[in-house]
Amino acid sequence: MKKIFEAPKSLKDNLFHYCPGCGHSIIHRLVAEVIDELGIQERTIGVPPAGCAVLAYNYFDVDTGEAPHGRALAVATGLKRVLKDHVVFTYQGDGDIAAIGTAESIHAANRGEKVTAIFVNNGTYGMTGGQMAPTTLPGMGSTTTPGGRDVVRDGAPLDLTQMLATAKGSVFLERVSVATPKDIRKAKKAIKKAFQVQLDGLGFALVEVLSPCPTNWKMDPVAAYEWTDKEMTKIFPVGVIKDITGYDKD
Amino acid sequence: MGEAAVRAGCRYYFGYPITPQNEVPEYMSGRLLQVGGTFVQAESELASINMVIGAAMAGARVMTSSSSPGVSLMQEGISYLAGLELPAVIANVVRGGPGLGNIAPAQSDYFQATRGGGHGDYRTIVLAPASCQELCDLTVKAFDLADKYRNPVMIMGDGMMGQMMEPVEFPEAIDLADLPAKDWTLTGAKGRPSRVILSLLLNPKVLEDHNFKLVRKYDAVTREETDWEEYMLEDARQVVVAYGTAARIAKGAIKRVREMGLKVGLLRPKTLWPFPDKPLKDLTRVVRQLLVFEMSAGQMVEDVRLAVEGQAQVHLYGRPGGVIPTPDEVAHQISHYYYQAGLMDKDQQSGRLGGAA
DSSP states (O other), rough: OOOOOOOOBOOOOOOOSTTTOOOOHHHHHHHHHHHHTTTOGGGGGEEOOOSSGGGGGTTBBBBEEOOOOTTTHHHHHOOOOOOSSSSSEOOOOOOIIIIIIIIHHHHHHHHHOOOEEEEOOOOOOTTTTTTOOOOOOOOOOOOTTTOOOOOHOOOOOOOOHHHHTSSSTEEEEEEEEEESHHHHHHHHHHHHHHHHHHHTTTOOOEEEEEEEEEEEHHHHHHHHHIIIIIHHHHHHEEEEEEEOOOOOOO | OOHHHHHOOOOEEOOOOOOOOOOHHHHHOOOOOHTTTTEEOOOSHHHHHHHHHHHHHHTTEEEEEEEEHHHHHHHHHHHHHHHHHHOEEEEEEBSSSSOOOOOOOTTTTHHHHHSSSSSOOOOOOOEEOSSHHHHHHHHHHHHHHHHHHHHHEEEEEEHHHHHHHOOOOOOOOGGGSSSOOSSSSSSOOSOOOOOEEOOOOOOOHHHHHHHHHHHHHHHHHHHEEEEEEEEEEETEEEEEEEEEHHHHHHHHHHHHHHHHHHEEEEEESEESSSSOHHHHHTTTTTOOEEEEEESSSSSHHHHHHHTTSSSEEEEEEOOTEEEEEEEHHHHHHHHHHHHHHTTHHHHHHHHTTTTTO
């Protein structure tokens, strides 16, 4: 029998602990496929965050070093400065990269660190049980915003990726989604490009992935994917936010 | 310190400006260029220490330096370094606190350095130089200890040492190729299974085992690395315990009181953790009077009291806030307690019994 589909080499043969319908499983797979396709598994180092993806080292079959909450891009800076010919990527949630780690993110981008950041935006602190995230949408429920996020009381959602666009060292920034199969294909393309930017030594690259969290959104998976597609994209429109790679547009 | 670090094989420095230690990052920014190393001025001490974590994961000899408020910000990262078992060197050029305090020399970060400061059951090896030469020597040693035990090592100086100029004899630069290979670093899973460096151990039993493994390591450090200097202890009836700059002032004071005939010596911890409890306890067989002199409101004094287990009177002369007492002030304290304990009378007695002139 001919094998026509298999798990990526860069994923370990472990069952995901993620909740049913969680976007992390899809995004993990996309990153692993990209690592396989670029043939960089043996020289890639991953930096997982604190948050639901803290256990990413159980899944990615590459060297991984755990960063304190929010500090992934500082740890990645240290790694990449030593291992210049290696590929270093961070995998961070919205709370990690856009709240507690905002300073590390902006300055890593501004220095043009030659690393790739995968920023998973699900609008909530998943692992701690659904508190308000920097990216929680106005009116959206959370365990720390009674009656939903009130922008006067709680502030408005922060668009970190847009902020990073002003940093001179950022080269490629794109927001994608995993809400539909079409989105997933686009997401993979963006992730691949963000790794290519690093391989070409151009500077900082980041892909923000809008991702459903059915558990903390208190929705079934189908509704959560629909909500990602319809509601999240209103505040966080998908598309290329910055691209000065000079690669041919496709 | 910067030159000593480079000669010890340090090629990566990450730091953030803070007085009184800016000479270190300024020196390293140029010097590391010359030797093909990397200097990054980080956006904060939080970022610096996490860059240190990254470089240590990659197997490099790496350091950062800061002063008290900045080192407070690094405590999270130091806890991670200990938990992840990563070697790194952190220099704290201590200034007066708490809060922003001032920029004068102080020793008020003793608790922070020796008790951890960060969260969890861990230890940081803490070295306390008392001269520029020793600062150089202990910097080299700090890198060796960090690698040997895979643990963060802190060099605890103070603003005085940070600004002092003395002639120094540098060691020969080591050849990076001579350093022992590390078999745990993240260098890409080429021809070997992928590695993880993590401190998240959700299973309590697994984390307990990890903690006990760290304890065994700390026990070995205590056995092997405890270091101190003894000065004029042979006939001493009273002993001053002081480290770093305070120990130098104390030496001056001891010379003065010796001229007055007081039999006083000094025990100077060179490692603050592990602390030299045993030599202190041993001293109490003949010495009943200890005077702890430190440039803080009294921190090391607690370790001295623990060490002597009630077998000696432990007095404190603590000057916080960045005040540097003169040798005369310290001499005054020494003689005050010396007379108060009636040690002068005993000297005279033993003089008569011994038939000395």
